[in-house]
Each structure stands twice: as structure tokens, then as C-alpha cells.
Amino acid sequence: MTEPRVYVCLDDDQELDKNEVEDFFRHFDDAGRLARRTVLPSEPGDLVGTLDGYDVMLVLVGRTTAARRVVDWELREALSPRADGGPALGVLACTVDRNAELSRTPARLGANVESGYARLYRRPLSAEELWTWVGRAAETRYSGAGLIRNDAKALPADLPITDTWTW
Amino acid sequence: MYDLKVVNGTVVDGTGAPRLVGDVGVRDGKIVDVGDAPDDARQLVDATGRVVTPGFIDVHTHYDAQVVWDPMLSFSPNHGVTSVVMGNCGIGFAPCRERDREFMMELMTLAEGIPYESLELGLGDWGFETYPQYLDLLERRGVAINVASQVGHHAIKVWAMGEDAQDRFADAAEMREQLELLRAALRVGAAGFSIYNGPAHYGPGGKPVPSRLTTYDQFRQFLQVMSEERKGGIDVNWGPSFNIRTIPELTAEFGVPVNRPQTHTGRQPYTQRNLDASAAFKKGAIWNVQFGIMANSFEVGLEDPFMFAIDQPVGTRRGKPLYDLFHPLTAMTVPERLATYLQPEFRRQFELQTDRDDWNNNYWPLIYISYSPTRPELEGRFLVDLAREFSVSPAGLMLDLSIESDLQARFVIENPQDEDEVERLLNDDAFRIGASDAGAHQGQLADYRYPTYFLGHWVREKEFPLERAIQSMTSMPAASYGMKGRGVLAPGYAADITVHDPDSVASGPLKRVNDLPGGARRLFSDGEGIDYVIVNGSVLLDHGREAVTPDSLPGHVLRDFASRK
Numbered sequence: 001m002t003e004p005r006v007y008v009c010l011d012d013d014q015e016l017d018k019n020e021v022e023d024f025f026r027h028f029d030d031a032g033r034l035a036r037r038t039v040l041p042s043e044p045g046d047l048v049g050t051l052d053g054y055d056v057m058l059v060l061v062g063r064t065t066a067a068r069r070v071v072d073w074e075l076r077e078a079l080s081p082r083a084d085g086g087p088a089l090g091v092l093a094c095t096v097d098r099n100a101e102l103s104r105t106p107a108r109l110g111a112n113v114e115s116g117y118a119r120l121y122r123r124p125l126s127a128e129e130l131w132t133w134v135g136r137a138a139e140t141r142y143s144g145a146g147l148i149r150n151d152a153k154a155l156p157a158d159l160p161i162t163d164t165w166t167w
Numbered sequence: 168m169y170d171l172k173v174v175n176g177t178v179v180d181g182t183g184a185p186r187l188v189g190d191v192g193v194r195d196g197k198i199v200d201v202g203d204a205p206d207d208a209r210q211l212v213d214a215t216g217r218v219v220t221p222g223f224i225d226v227h228t229h230y231d232a233q234v235v236w237d238p239m240l241s242f243s244p245n246h247g248v249t250s251v252v253m254g255n256c257g258i259g260f261a262p263c264r265e266r267d268r269e270f271m272m273e274l275m276t277l278a279e280g281i282p283y284e285s286l287e288l289g290l291g292d293w294g295f296e297t298y299p300q301y302l303d304l305l306e307r308r309g310v311a312i313n314v315a316s317q318v319g320h321h322a323i324k325v326w327a328m329g330e331d332a333q334d335r336f337a338d339a340a341e342m343r344e345q346l347e348l349l350r351a352a353l354r355v356g357a358a359g360f361s362i363y364n365g366p367a368h369y370g371p372g373g374k375p376v377p378s379r380l381t382t383y384d385q386f387r388q389f390l391q392v393m394s395e396e397r398k399g400g401i402d403v404n405w406g407p408s409f410n411i412r413t414i415p416e417l418t419a420e421f422g423v424p425v426n427r428p429q430t431h432t433g434r435q436p437y438t439q440r441n442l443d444a445s446a447a448f449k450k451g452a453i454w455n456v457q458f459g460i461m462a463n464s465f466e467v468g469l470e471d472p473f474m475f476a477i478d479q480p481v482g483t484r485r486g487k488p489l490y491d492l493f494h495p496l497t498a499m500t501v502p503e504r505l506a507t508y509l510q511p512e513f514r515r516q517f518e519l520q521t522d523r524d525d526w527n528n529n530y531w532p533l534i535y536i537s538y539s540p541t542r543p544e545l546e547g548r549f550l551v552d553l554a555r556e557f558s559v560s561p562a563g564l565m566l567d568l569s570i571e572s573d574l575q576a577r578f579v580i581e582n583p584q585d586e587d588e589v590e591r592l593l594n595d596d597a598f599r600i601g602a603s604d605a606g607a608h609q610g611q612l613a614d615y616r617y618p619t620y621f622l623g624h625w626v627r628e629k630e631f632p633l634e635r636a637i638q639s640m641t642s643m644p645a646a647s648y649g650m651k652g653r654g655v656l657a658p659g660y661a662a663d664i665t666v667h668d669p670d671s672v673a674s675g676p677l678k679r680v681n682d683l684p685g686g687a688r689r690l691f692s693d694g695e696g697i698d699y700v701i702v703n704g705s706v707l708l709d710h711g712r713e714a715v716t717p718d719s720l721p722g723h724v725l726r727d728f729a730s731r732k
Contacts, residue, residue, distance in 0.1 A: 063407075099366040100375045102336075103407040105382050114339035120382070121335040122375055 003131075004055035004138040007089070008036045009074045010065065010096070017062030020096045024060060028127050034058070041070060044154045047077040051089060054078075056137045059093035059109055061120070064161050066104035072155035075108045079150035087145055090137030091118035094130075098123045108152055117147035169194050169208035170704055173664060176214025178202065180656040181221040181641035183634050191219060193662040196704035196721075201656050212699055212706065214666050218633070221641040221654050222249025222312075222663035222702065223618045226426065226599065227402075227457060229279050229607035230314070231259045232272075235304070236289035236684060238720055239311045243605050245711065246618045246674070246694035247665035249702050250725070251605065252648060254317030255402050255427075257363035257378035260290070261301030261318070262326050262348060268293065270330055270371060274321060277497065278368040278376055280473070280608035288684035298352040302724055310722035311715065312702050313663065315358035315648060317402055320378040320389075323348040332377035333370055342385060346392050353392075356726025358648050359399030359426065360389060364406025369476075373498050383408045390421040397730045400424035400648060411443045415452040422731060424453040426647045429602045431458065432592065433585030441592065448597030455647050457601030458592055460621050461614040462582040466537050466677075466690065469508060469565070470574035471610075472496055489520055505574055508566055517562045527551075530580075531561045538577035538679065539568055550578070586629075593631065593639060599647055600639050609689035616674040618665075619694045623673035633669075649729035662704035665697065672696030 010021060025034065035054070041047050051057070057078040065071055078089040093109055095102050100122040105113070112118035117140060124130040140147075169192040178201060179186045192204030200206075228251040230240050243251060253259065258278055263271050272286040295301040298318055305314065324332040327344040337345065349360055363378040364386075370376045386408045393401060403409045405428040409417075414425050430444070431437040444456045467474045476493035492513075496504050507513050521531070535549045545553060545568070550561040557564065568576040592598040605615035618640055625631040645654025652660050675693035683689055693711060700708040705721035707714060715721060 098375075100379045101366075101407045102380075102382060105384070110382065110384065113336060114342075116338045116340065119335050119338075120380075122333075122380055125373065 003033070004090070004134050005053060006034050006056045006058050006134055007051055007054040007078070008034045008058045008060060009071055009078070010036065010060040011062060011068040011071055012036070016064055017096050020062065021060060024096055024123070028124065028130050030127070037074070041073060044073040044076060047073055049083055051077050052082055052084070054089055055141065056090040056092065056134050058134065059091065059106065060096045061093050061102060061105060061109070062096045063101065063103060066106045067159040067161050069155040069158050071106050072108055075106060076150060076154055079108070079112065079148050087141045088148055088150075090139070090141035092121065092133050092137040093118060094121040094133075095123050108150070111149040111152070112147070115147040115149050117144050117149070169199060169204065169206050171210045171212065171662070171701070171706070172204055172206075172208035173212045173214050173219050173666060173699075173701075174204075176217050176219035176666060178219045178656060179634055179637045181637055181654055183638040185634060186218075191656060191664065193664075193701075193704045196662055198656060198658055198660050198662050200658060210706070212666065212701070214698075216668070217666050217698055218669050219656070220637045220665050220667070221656050221660075222665045222700065223247045223640040224250045224252075224644040224650070224654055225601075225603050225605055225615070225617075226252040226644045226647060227255050227601040227603050228253050228605040228615075229255060229258070229281070230605065231261075231316070232275065232281065232286050232290055233606050234310060234314060235308070236291075238309050238717075238722075239713070240314070240606070242691060242693075243615050244312055244700050244708055245697065246616045247667060247697050247700060248312065248615070248618060249663035249665065249700060250313035250315065250645075250650065250653060252315045252317065252358055253606075254319050254358070255361050256368070256404065257320040257361050257376065259316065259319035259322050259361075261295060261298045261316075262322055262352075263293075264296055264326060265293075267325050267329065271322065271325060274370045274376060277370055277473070279604075280471070280611060281606070282610075282683060282685065282687040284685035285683040285687045298348070298357065299355045302356055302726065306724045309717070309720035310724060311707055311720045312722040313653070313725050314722065315650065315725040315728075316356075317359045317361045317399070318349060318352035318357045320360065320362040320381070321376060324377045328377075330371075333372070333374045333380070336380045336382055337385065342388060346388060349389060349392050350396060353396045353398055356724070357399060358725065358728055359401055360393060361402035362386070362389065363404050364409050365404030365428075366406070369497065373494060379406070381408065387417070390417060390423050393423040394421040398649065398728050400426040402427050404428050411440050414454055415447040415450070418453040419451070422453065424455070424647065424731075426455050426599070427457045427601065429458065430456050430598075431462070431582070431584070432588035433583060438588065441588070441598075445595050445597045448595075454597065455599040456597060457599050458589070459602035459614055460589070460600050460617045460625070461603070462584045463602065463604065463612065463614060464579055464582045465608065465611045466577050466579045467611055468574060468577045469504065469569040470501055472504070474580060489517070492516055492520060501574060505570065508570055514563065514566055517566065518560045521562045522560065533581040533583065534561070534565075534578050535581070536568065536576070537579045538575070539572065540575055541572045542568065590631070593625075593635065596643075599643055601644070609683065610687065611690070613677055613690040613692050616692045616694065619672050619674045619697065622667060622669070623696075627669060627672070649731070650725060651727055651729050662701060664699070664701040666699040666701075668696040668698060670696070
């Protein structure tokens with residue numbers, strides 16, 4: 001069985017979790033197996049087809065991730081059937097902070113964690129642990145397709161970030 | 168005819184009312200008369216020259232396992248405590264399936280510093296799995312003082328998810344099961360719910376404890392159940408979901424009292440949080456922040472270096488702990504730790520990483536040697552002073568003393584308080600004395616003795632008003648948990664009474680005793696000047712001596728808490 005191809009969804013447009021994000025990639029992407037966006041889309045339609053070829057989406061949840069429309073758009077695209085008729089991507093998420101700080105979860109992700117399609121983990125302690133979780137997500141894209149919740153409208157704009165989002 | 172009468176004492180009733188000289192008459196475990204108690208009694212307690220108060224109530228303890236093997240809940244009663252609240256910090260042993268026992272014991276060991284062997288030997292065959300079975304077991308075995316138990320989030324999450332609870336957040340089905348467990352526990356007599364949202368606790372494998380993996384929306388679901396059941400409060404550590412902004416909003420929305428988090432004095436961000444919490448309380452937030460009157464000064468050793476392995480967010484500590492260096496040691500055995508300390512590279516890193524302004528200015532000056540079997544003449548000396556004398560680094564000296572004593576050397580990390588700020592908190596109804604951690608970290612911490620420290624240091628030496636001091640240790644903590652009929656000396660209230668000598672009351676000197684199951688160490692301090700401890704009308708301690716037999720323990724398992732209106 002080939003290794004799942006992983007697309008990483010994150011909020012890379014802010015400073016709060018910058019160090020943690022860089023640290024995450026430094027620790028867990030030594031083999032360059034984690035892909036991430038290179039161009040910021042300006043509308044949901046820009047993403048159609050961009051996730052073809054990936055098996056799993058890994059959402060890195062930081063302090064402002066839930067506020068970002070681009071995160072919602074990518075999740076929406078990942079949870080949609082592929083153009084070639086293949087299943088949606090498996091989805092897992094983890095806190096980018098090793099203290100598991102989590103003020104808010106992206107709503108679309110939360111709905112799928114609740115349903116059992118996606119799983120929300122703490123930051124992994126090792127690459128081995130991360131790839132075990134990725135493997136489970138890759139299996140769920142086939143075994144758990146009926147659990148997908150993707151009927152919410154795409155987030156039209158970034159949500160306001162208030163000081164209740166951090167402590 | 169009374170069963171018992173306390174005579175000629177200075178009676179402080181716990182409400183904050185002025186003291187009076189008089190008697191207290193007791194019948195059937197309840198107080199019948201206060202002040203003027205004219206009837207004869209089968210048993211007299213002479214309180215001439217002594218202060219008679221309600222028994223003290225410690226709302227932050229970890230006796231959840233110890234209560235099974237030690238119904239005296241030592242050493243709390245020695246210091247005048249007659250009621251405790253257990254199940255704090257999200258941790259407890261009920262409910263717990265048989266398959267999860269080892270995991271939960273390891274979790275308690277790592278998070279609260281109770282030796283695994285002591286838990287294993289002390290809990291024996293357990294005899295319970297569900298929360299109701301746990302309370303029933305405690306009632307069958309008996310307790311010397313009154314115990315109230317909160318249900319801990321770790322316990323119900325592990326019940327629902329097994330060890331996965333430490334790796335991920337629950338899905339909807341797993342949450343439904345947890346919510347039903349919480350509801351069931353509240354209905355059979357849980358004093359509330361505790362959840363851990365802070366950054367300090369790690370469990371097996373160095374993973375964050377289960378409760379830390381909880382979304383904000385899941386917190387809200389727990390609060391919804393608490394709101395529907397209308398009983399109990401929530402104990403919670405500071406964290407992303409429970410913070411200075413969200414607590415007032417959440418208590419307003421759900422009407423559930425928040426009985427913590429813990430705060431400190433003399434440093435940010437706590438000082439600002441204290442001001443904000445006080446303001447929120449005055450605006451109606453149902454919120455009682457806890458603080459430790461003794462400030463949690465830990466006695467630590469490199470045998471168990473968890474204090475150095477804490478991973479705190481920036482700004483919550485004066486000096487950054489050495490997470491990367493020490494965290495791997497938390498999963499090691501003691502011989503493995505010793506072998507690590509012997510490595511030159513470890514020494515080099517320890518010295519390098521603590522030769523920084525934050526450590527040199529804020530940490531090292533607070534650490535002194537409390538126990539050094541190989542060099543006892545150094546006990547009581549601060550590491551920075553000795554390091555200067557010996558021309559070594561403080562880290563190197565700590566390592567040397569530890570290695571040559573086979574890791575038995577002990578060091579106290581003082582947690583200094585701003586006593587002006589403490590006094591402000593003591594006079595502010597938003598704050599509650601708590602955070603004693605009684606039953607936890609017993610080899611490192613002895614804050615269970617806070618009542619005698621409070622009465623000796625604050626009331627006698629600093630002349631803090633006696634009535635307010637007693638109120639803060641009796642009726643105020645009772646109100647936090649809706650304990651019915653306790654915490655006040657008044658007719659109809661439970662006869663939980665402490666009699667102390669105001670001229671001599673004090674915390675006795677610390678001694679290291681190896682009396683936990685398996686011979687593990689804990690710190691013993693006697694309550695000096697505590698003449699009598701009376702529980703539900705029975706004398707439990709008479710000048711420190713036990714006055715009951717194992718089959719006549721007078722404590723109750725508290726199950727009936729006031730409903731919120």
C-alpha cells in the first residue's frame with residue numbers, strides 16, 4: 001500500500017502561531033511529505049481540483065485557525081467528492097501547540113469531529129504517531145464516507161478575532 | 168441533656184460575626200445551643216482560654232485514593248480540618264473500568280505526584296468501577312472526617328474513550344456518554360465537576376492529560392448538564408477555554424459556579440487577573456477564585472524532576488522551566504534518571520540553560536537545600552550563595568548533591584507571596600482559600616497545614632481579624648459547594664468543631680516520614696495548638712490523639728448539596 005499523500009491546511013496569514021507552525025514542519029516533515037498551499041485563493045471556486053491526488057487533509061489548529069475563511073474553503077473542498085468520482089479526503093486535525101491550546105475549532109471541522117468522520121488530536125509526540133493517525137484518516141475516507149458533514153455554506157469572510165480567543 | 172458540650176470558649180461562629188464567650192451544646196451530631204447552653208452533657212470539653220470555631224473545610228484536596236486506605240485522611244484533621252472536597256484538577260478514580268486502572272493510577276502519579284506503588288497497594292482490589300459504587304464503598308468503610316467528591320473529567324473521558332482520551336478530542340457519541348456519566352454522578356451525590364484546562368499536567372507517555380483535549384464547545388456541553396442538574400460547581404484550571412474573559416460570560420449564561428481557578432500574588436499575569444476577577448465578581452459573576460495561603464512552595468528532588476519539566480506558556484512563570492531538557496526524564500525510572508544526570512552533556516546543558524537572566528534573577532535565588540543526607544551542614548542554605556562560595560554553578564551544585572545522595576537530596580523552591588496582595592484577597596469575597604493540594608505531591612508539599620499557618624502567622628503574628636480568618640476557612644468554602652448545614656456554629660448545623668489555643672497554634676516543623684503504602688515518603692507536620700477536633704458531634708482528636716475506634720469513625724460521605732435557585 002502506498003503512503004497517503006497529505007495536504008496540510010492551516011492559517012499561515014498571522015503571527016500568533018508562526019513559531020509553532022514552523023516547529024511543526026521542522027519536526028514532522030523531514031521527508032517533505034507534507035504539502036501546503038502555495039497561493040492564497042480569493043474565492044472557494046479557486047480551490048476546485050487543487051486537492052486532487054491527495055488522500056488526507058491535516059488541519060493544523062492554532063489560535064486563529066477557526067476564524068479564517070480560507071481554512072473553511074479548503075475543508076469544504078477536501079470533504080467534497082473528487083472530480084474523478086473518488087471519495088473525499090480523509091481529515092484529521094491536531095493542535096499546533098504542544099500544550100494542546102485550543103480556543104476554537106473551525107466549525108466545519110468541528111461538525112465532522114462530532115460525526116466521527118474527522119479526528120482532532122493533540123500535537124503528535126513523534127512522526128510515527130502522526131503517520132499512524134494519517135493512516136487511520138486514510139482508511140476512514142472509505143469506511144466513514146457516510147459521516148461527512150459538508151452542507152454549510154462557505155465562510156464568506158474572516159471572522160473577527162477577539163481577545164477571548166487567547167488567554 | 169446534651170451529648171457533648173464545649174464550655175467557656177471564645178466562640179467564633181464562622182459567619183464573620185464578632186466573637187463571644189460561651190458554650191456550644193451538641194446533641195445527635197448537631198449543634199443545639201450556642202453561647203448559652205444550659206443543659207448538662209454526657210461529655211464536657213473545656214475550652215477555657217481557647218477559640219471555638221466551626222471545623223475547617225479544605226476544598227482542594229486529592230484524597231480520592233488515600234481515603235480508601237486511610238479513612239483518617241491524614242494529616243488534614245491534625246490541623247483542624249473536618250471536611251474536604253476531593254476530585255479536583257479533573258482527576259479522580261471513579262468511574263474507572265477495571266481495564267483502565269493502571270492507566271488512571273499512572274495518570275495520578277504523574278499529575279499529582281502520588282507514588283504508583285502506594286496507589287496500587289492502597290487501592291488493592293478497588294471494589295468499585297462506577298461512581299455510585301465508589302461513594303457506597305467509602306460509606307461502608309467509613310471516614311473520619313466529612314468527604315465531598317467531585318467527578319473528574321479525566322475519569323469520565325477515559326471511561327468513554329479508553330487511553331485514546333489522551334490522544335484526541337471526543338466525538339459526539341463519546342461526548343454523549345461523558346455527559347450522561349456526569350449527570351449520573353451529580354444525581355448520586357457528586358459535589359460538582361472538575362476539569363483541567365491548564366498547561367502543567369502530563370500523563371502516561373508524556374502526553375497532555377485527557378481533560379486538556381477538550382474543545383470550548385465541549386466545555387459548554389458540560390456546563391449545560393451542570394445547569395440542568397442545578398447542583399454543584401465546577402473546578403477548573405486556567406486555560407484557553409476558561410480564562411479571565413470567558414468565565415464571567417459562561418457563569419452568566421449557565422448559572423454554574425466556578426470554584427477556581429487557582430491564582431497567585433506578587434506577579435503577573437495573576438495580579439491583573441485578580442483585579443479583573445474581583446471586578447467580575449462584583450458585577451455578579453458566580454465565581455470564586457482560589458489561592459493558597461501557603462503559596463505552594465514545593466520541596467523537590469531530581470529523583471522526580473517534574474517541576475523542571477513543566478511546559479508553561481510564556482509569561483506565566485518567572486523563569487522558563489527546562490521542558491526540552493527534563494521532559495524525557497519524566498518517562499524514565501529513577502536509576503535511568505540517575506544515569507542521565509551522570510552524563511557530562513546533561514550537566515553542560517543544565518548549566519548552560521540555567522545561566523540566563525530569568526533563572527539567575529528569578530529562580531535560583533528562591534531555591535534552598537532542605538535535605539542533604541551527605542552534607543547536612545548545607546541544609547537551609549540557598550544554592551546561589553553556596554555556588555558563589557564554592558565557585559561552581561547552582562545547577563552543578565544541585566546535580567552534585569543529588570548524585571552523591573543517590574537522588575535523595577531535596578530542594579525547596581520558594582513561591583514568594585506579596586502579603587499586601589494576599590491581605591486584599593483575604594478581604595475580598597471573590598476569593599477563597601484553597602489550593603492546598605492535600606493528598607497530592609506528599610513527598611514535596613505540605614500545604615494541608617494551611618489552617619494552623621493561617622492562625623499562627625496571619626492572625627497571631629500579623630493580627631489579621633480572627634472572625635474573617637475563620638469565616639474564610641468555614642462558611643465561605645461551604646457556600647462555594649453548597650454544603651448544607653456546615654461551616655457555621657449555629658443551632659441545626661452539623662457539630663463540626665475545632666478548638667485551638669490562639670497563643671500556640673502553629674504548623675509544626677516538617678518531618679519526612681515513610682508511611683505511605685509501600686514505604687513512600689511524605690511530609691508530616693503536626694498541628695500545634697489544635698486541642699480538639701470534633702466531627703458530627705464526636706471528638707475525633709484530643710490534643711492530637713485519636714479518640715475514636717476504626718469502627719466508630721464519625722465522618723460522613725456528603726451527598727446532599729444545595730440546589731441553585
